Amino acid sequence: xxxxxxxxxxxxxxxxxxxxxxxxxxxxxxxxxxxxxxxxxxxxxxxxxxxxxxxxxxxxxxxxxxxxxxxxxxxxxxxxxxxxxxxxxxxxxxxxxxxxxxxxxxxxxxxxxxxxxxxxxxxxxxxxxxxxxxxxxxxxxxxxxxxxxxxxxxxxxxxxxxxxxxxxxxxxxxxxxxxxxxxxxxxxxxxxxxxxxxxxxx
Ligand SMILES: Nc1ncnc2c1ncn2[C@@H]1O[C@H](COP(=O)(O)OP(=O)(O)OP(=O)(O)O)[C@@H](O)[C@H]1O
Numbered sequence: 001x002x003x004x005x006x007x008x009x010x011x012x013x014x015x016x017x018x019x020x021x022x023x024x025x026x027x028x029x030x031x032x033x034x035x036x037x038x039x040x041x042x043x044x045x046x047x048x049x050x051x052x053x054x055x056x057x058x059x060x061x062x063x064x065x066x067x068x069x070x071x072x073x074x075x076x077x078x079x080x081x082x083x084x085x086x087x088x089x090x091x092x093x094x095x096x097x098x099x100x101x102x103x104x105x106x107x108x109x110x111x112x113x114x115x116x117x118x119x120x121x122x123x124x125x126x127x128x129x130x131x132x133x134x135x136x137x138x139x140x141x142x143x144x145x146x147x148x149x150x151x152x153x154x155x156x157x158x159x160x161x162x163x164x165x166x167x168x169x170x171x172x173x174x175x176x177x178x179x180x181x182x183x184x185x186x187x188x189x190x191x192x193x194x195x196x197x198x199x200x201x202x
Pocket of ligand 1: 016017039042046
């Protein structure tokens, strides 16, 4: 089980260009829950994740973990969260295996091999990233979910470029994470097919 019992967002407001976004967004996610943030293109889903992690300043709002308002939210959240954004977040100069080693220096190579096998990526372990398709790159990016022990997953459009097999695998992985007491905040234009979730509309 994980140590985070709840993550609460209160009254978020972010300035982006000429506009104010998020409009007082507030919700709470408890251990074992998925929050699905939906909204039209440009509604502010990616902006929300960036503001949550301190990559954009909040005009207003607080973040609480386990009922306590965080004084240094970005620092506290970064140590407890795994964020997978629109970009794949990989180093193009490194191979697939080198990228995983860079993210998880403590992990044994045999663990990477197992995860790559599960993601049908074994044949590409030593490949340079430019040899991979868009969906294969996303698989490598998502391998972090198979390797991480962070309780909070922040996933911005995680299904982009994935085939149906991997979408099902990812949903199963998310089910495992919430069963173990994790929290998932997800923005997606695709509906979650097999998982319970709390919807937050922007
Ligand atoms: N760097 C930027 N500077 C100014 N405005 C920006 C910047 N990036 C995004 N925006 C604006 O902020 C608004 C929210 O963008 P954001 O990327 O958060 O939307 P989104 O809901 O994630 O959209 P999508 O569904 O298309 O991914 C948009 O109107 C966009 O034009």
